[in-house]
Amino acid sequence: MKNLxxxxxxxxxxxxxxxxxxxxxxxxxxxxxxxNLASFEKENIVYSQVATGDEYTFDVFLKIKGxxxxxxxxxxxxxxxxxxxxxxxxxxxxxxxxxxxKLTKAGNYLGKxxxxxxxxxxxxxxxxxxTIVLFAKANGTNVIxxxxxxxxxxxxxxxxxxxGTYDVTTEYTGYDGSVTTxxxxxxxxxxxxxxxxxxxxxxxxxxxxxxNPGFTFYNKCDELSVPGQNLVDTYSNWVEGTxxxxxxxxxxxxxxxxxxxxxxxxxxxxxxxxxx
Numbered sequence: 189m190k191n192l193x194x195x196x197x198x199x200x201x202x203x204x205x206x207x208x209x210x211x212x213x214x215x216x217x218x219x220x221x222x223x224n225l226a227s228f229e230k231e232n233i234v235y236s237q238v239a240t241g242d243e244y245t246f247d248v249f250l251k252i253k254g255x256x257x258x259x260x261x262x263x264x265x266x267x268x269x270x271x272x273x274x275x276x277x278x279x280x281x282x283x284x285x286x287x288x289x290k291l292t293k294a295g296n297y298l299g300k301x302x303x304x305x306x307x308x309x310x311x312x313x314x315x316x317x318x319t320i321v322l323f324a325k326a327n328g329t330n331v332i333x334x335x336x337x338x339x340x341x342x343x344x345x346x347x348x349x350x351x352g353t354y355d356v357t358t359e360y361t362g363y364d365g366s367v368t369t370x371x372x373x374x375x376x377x378x379x380x381x382x383x384x385x386x387x388x389x390x391x392x393x394x395x396x397x398x399x400n401p402g403f404t405f406y407n408k409c410d411e412l413s414v415p416g417q418n419l420v421d422t423y424s425n426w427v428e429g430t431x432x433x434x435x436x437x438x439x440x441x442x443x444x445x446x447x448x449x450x451x452x453x454x455x456x457x458x459x460x461x462x463x464x
Contacts, residue, residue, distance in 0.1 A: 222254065222255050223254060223330050223331060223332045224252050224253065224254025224255070224256060224257045224260065224330055224331045224332075225252065225253055225254050225326075225331070225332060225333070225334035226250065226251075226252050226264060226266050226291070226324050226325075226326035226328075226331055226332070226333055226334065227250070227251060227252075227253070227324060227333070227334040227336060228248060228249065228250055228251075228322070228324060228336075228337075228338035229248075229249040229250065229251055230248075230249070230338060231336060231337070231338055231339065232338070232339050232341075233248065233338060233339070233340045233341065234340075234341045234343060235305060235340060235341070235342055235343065236342075236343040236344075236345055236380075236381040236382070237305055237307060237343075237344070237345065237381060238307075238312075238344075238345045238346060238347055238381060238382075239307040239310040239311070239312040239344045239345065239346065240307060240347070241307055241308045241309075242307055242308075243283075243304050243305065243306055243307070243308075244304065244305045244307070245285070245302060245303070245304045245305075246302075246303055246304075246305070247300040247301065247302060247303070248300065248301045248303055248322070248338060248340065249298070249299070249300050249301075250266055250289060250291065250298065250299045250300060250301060250324065251297065251298050251299075252264060252291055252297035252326075252331060254330075254331070256330060257297065260293060260297065260328075260329075260330075260331070261293055262293075262328060262329060263290050263291065263292050263293075263328070264290070264291045264292075264297065264326055264327065264328030264331050265288050265289075265290055265291075265326070265327045265328065266288060266289045266290075266291060266299065266324050266325065266326050266327075266333075267287065267288045267324075267325045267327070268284065268286075268287075268288075268301065268322055268323065268324060268325070269322070269323045269325060270284075270320065270321065270322060271321035271322070271323060271337055273321050274318075274319060274320050274321045275316070275318045275319050276318035276319055276320045276340075276342055277318065279306075280306065280309075281305070281306055281310075281318045281320075281342055282303060282304060282305055282306060282318075282320055282340075282342060283303070283304040283306060284301070284302075284303055284304075285301075285302035285303065285304060286301050286302050289301055303320075303340065305342050307344065310344050312344040312345060312346050312409050313344065313345075313346065313408055313409040313411070314344055317341045317342060317343050317344075318341075318342050319339055319340065319341045319342070320339070320340040320342070321337045321338075321339050321340075322337055322338050322339075322340065323335070323336075323337050324338075343381075345381050345382040345407075345408060345409065346382070346407075346408070346409035346410065348382060348407045348410070348435075348437060349436065349437035350376055350378070350384050350407060350433060350437040350440065351376055351377055351378040351384065351437075352375070352376060352437070352463050352464070353373065353374070353375050353376075353463070353464045354373070354374060354375075354376060354440070354461040354462060354463050354464065355371070355373055355461070355462045355464060356371065356372050356373065356374055356388070356459055356460070356461050356462075357369065357370070357371050357459070357460045358370045358371075358372075358391070358457055358458065358459040358460075359457070359458040359459075360390075360391045360455065360456070360457055361455065361456040361457075362455055363453050363454075363455060368391070370391055372388065373464075374386060374387030374388045374402075375387045376402075376440075376461070379404070382406055382407045382408055383404065383405075383406055384404070384405055384406070384407070385400075385401075385402050385403070385404050385405075386401075386402035386403055386405070386442075387401055387402050388401060388402055389401070389402050389403045389419065389420060389427060389446070390419070390446050390455065390457065391455075391457075397419070397420050397422075398420065398422065399419070399420030399421055399422030399423070400420050400421040400422070401420060402420070403417060403420075403427050403444070404417060405431050405442065407433070410433070410435055412430075412431035412432060412433055412440075412442075413430070413431065414427070414428060414429040414430060414431050414442060414444050415428070416428040419446060424448070424449075425446050425447065425448050426446070426447045426448075427444060427445070427446050428444060428445060428447075429442060429443050429444025429445060429457075430442070430443055430444070431443070437463060438462070438463045439460070439461065439462055439463070440459075440460070440461035441458075441459070441460050441461070442457075442458075442459045442461070443456075443457070443458045443459070444456075444457055444459075445457070
């Protein structure tokens with residue numbers, strides 16, 4: 189009798205196991221039968237240029253992903269809808285250069301949409317950055333749009349010339365409140381649209397800190413800012429501040445702090461930059 193009970197129990201385990209396997213296989217089959225999705229590679233894009241009156245063309249990248257994307261063979265045509273929530277105006281802020289994009293197996297079902305940022309008649313800075321909200325639609329067997337938009341923010345900058353060699357005078361306040369005046373010469377480098385990097389930071393020499401020398405600051409039509417950032421992009425010390433400058437870039441005044449935690453304490457710097 190005992191052996192009979194064990195046999196029945198073993199059969200029950202096998203039956204339950206086979207049910208689980210059947211359910212798992214069914215789930216896999218259902219997943220593999222789902223549609224493939226055509227989509228933009230990024231959901232949020234920021235594109236910046238100086239408002240010089242010129243046109244600037246850039247690419248927005250597309251892809252197809254899905255359970256059977258590796259088995260696709262035919263070409264897939266992707267078209268685009270501009271959503272009503274867009275604040276950018278076509279013909280004023282931008283132009284979409286492709287009515288559709290063809291994605292092919294030979295191209296690994298990757299593609300790009302050409303968009304042009306327009307700056308003619310634009311006087312920067314604008315009250316807000318115009319944004320294009322785009323949806324992708326697909327025309328292909330077992331391929332649909334993923335239903336998620338990409339948002340392209342167009343940032344209009346102004347011409348500035350803060351790159352160059354500067355004589356720097358810095359008033360440095362230490363942890364203990366002592367104040368020291370320091371002088372040196374450094375190079376400010378332009379690293380992007382209205383983005384700059386100083387040659388030094390704090391009271392340390394470049395060689396003693398290592399890392400990425402200096403700190404990053406931004407100019408948006410003569411509105412300068414020093415966003416929070418790690419010391420030389422390496423240490424946990426937090427660098428943050430404010431800045432003002434002349435439109436011609438000949439003088440800069442940057443005030444910032446470098447702080448640590450545990451315990452919380454800061455060093456303070458007031459630096460005047462005069463271009464040579």
